Amino acid sequence: MTNMSKTNNARLPRAKGIDMATYYTPKECARKVKRIVLPPQNRQIVEEFITILGMKEKFVRHDVPIPNKVVMFGPPGTGKTLTAFYLAARLELPLILVRLDAIIHSHLGETASNIRKIFDYAKSSPCVLFLDEFDAVARTRENNDEVKEMARAVNTLLQCLDEFEGDSIFTAATNLEAELDPAIWRRFDTKMTYSLPDEERREEYISLLIGDFQHEEHVRLTASERLSGCSYADMEQIILKAKRKAIIEDLPLAASHINEACEEYRPQTIRYMS
Template identity: 40%
Template sequence: MAANYAGLLADKLERDGSRREASAIRERLARVPAALVSAQLGAHRSPLGNLPVDGDSRLSTVDVSHPVLGEVQLLLPSALQARLQDFLSSVQHRDKLLAAGVSQPNRLVMHGPPGTGKTQTARWTAGQLQLPLLTVRCDTLISSLLGQTSRNLRRVFDYAQEVPCVLFLDEFDALATARGNERDVGELQRVVIALLQNIDALPDDTILLAATNHDQLLDYAIWRRFTYRLAMPLPDQDLREQLWAQFLGAYTPSPLSLSELAQRSEGLSGAAIEQVCLDAKRKAILSAKPHVEETEVFRRLGLTVAMNNGQRLHSVQSEIQWLRHWYPKYFSQRVLAAAYGVSQRQIRNAIEEENDNGDRGDESA
């Protein structure tokens, strides 16, 4: 509002012949990015007003969080990090780009497997802009009364235009599934149309993020609405090593090889690696130890790999057999005995039973 009044004042001064003063005001306005003004408004506005609610249940259709600048850590492949920085710069310097006639809508869609950092990227972006994050769980936005869903959408998008924020549509495919499926009723197709219309009606300076694990399900018309797109892959070797270092942090024991952990965790998402580290650190804290145990990290990693591969390990014996098969170089009989608090004879019996049965003693999913 202050910027608008300043612009009107500059126009009036120019009409009155005070061109130098008008030019000074406009020059000053050009140096104040719109995102900074919005961030200041968001920082000083304690309540966010009445949040949009579902017209049927009266439950809120958005979750509000306030990511803090510098507190949200984000690790992405260098190419994605550069692309994300391009998006952030375009938001922060929108006025400058607008003056040059090269501005684009502040819209970014992220797609990729679960656990690859899409939600974390949304939180990081809101933190960098110092704006509240309004997360719309698209699967919960859909009302049991289908006609209510379009009205819910309208309320959310109207609210995002009134309050400085980052609007984040999570599980985007729940709303934006491709039209033309004969199993879809007409009302569901109208929801996609309503979504497209609401996106089109958004001012270009409204910051809109979306994320999906199933990009192949998105309607073809959705992609044209997003200027920036991030394909979030599973982490490669270098990124996995960085993730292990970040998530273990000060709890990393000196003999632990992060490179070896990165090699053994191929195919896992960043979220899965983080969970292994959290579990290992919790055990270290409860055992009053300053660092995680190397064996415990590899044990939990091996069990996570098993789950990721669809293996069901129902007993300690099946875990022992799986770990021995998964990483025999590390999980010797002595290491396994120490890890599970049993004798080496018991470990040897479990291994021999596996060999006799011709399998690992576990069940496939």
């Protein structure tokens, strides 16, 4: 590893020199994903992925490559980053979280070499490498202002993806799949789509969020209706706010707490009928 500038992020030394990444142990990852809700299709993709990694020899014998590149796309707050933590927890690997926009803005002119450094790290020590805001580099070439710089970065990324092997997993997330370079897109063996929670998923998540907190009988159903159109992240904030109100009043969680919390929080995506 080359010399890297020190930053004040206490976690960084554990990432052995990658100054644009945060390192999470498998245990830390497991703690973060206790309340993950995965719609059936994504759960199936994840389970199959993990199953395959658990029977590598068989795949080698059949000469069938093992999947190791996952792209996740969908709206904010729907569980893309959380899924990367979940994979790391399940595979008992550390998560190396990289913000690509940070690489580009702080190291203009060195984007390609930074990308290579990150992949070199993943080659040398097994991990789940997670590149957030992936569209920042993988945007289709013609959309870029710094055309040459970004074209070089995209080419490096293509090369790194092609050469990516060993025990690490590469994961990337984006809100803007339409802007990903098609050449990059097709290099992913596993693609996961994220969307806002439907009714069933909302009820499941609300139950997890309420947990064993004392609540009135119909609060789950009211909350599920009221939070229609919210992301999981917004739902979490609103339920927490509602719980705080219930605690202040020393009352069980009620529909009125949810309604008040919702009005105060003003989720952008909310679409409730009056």
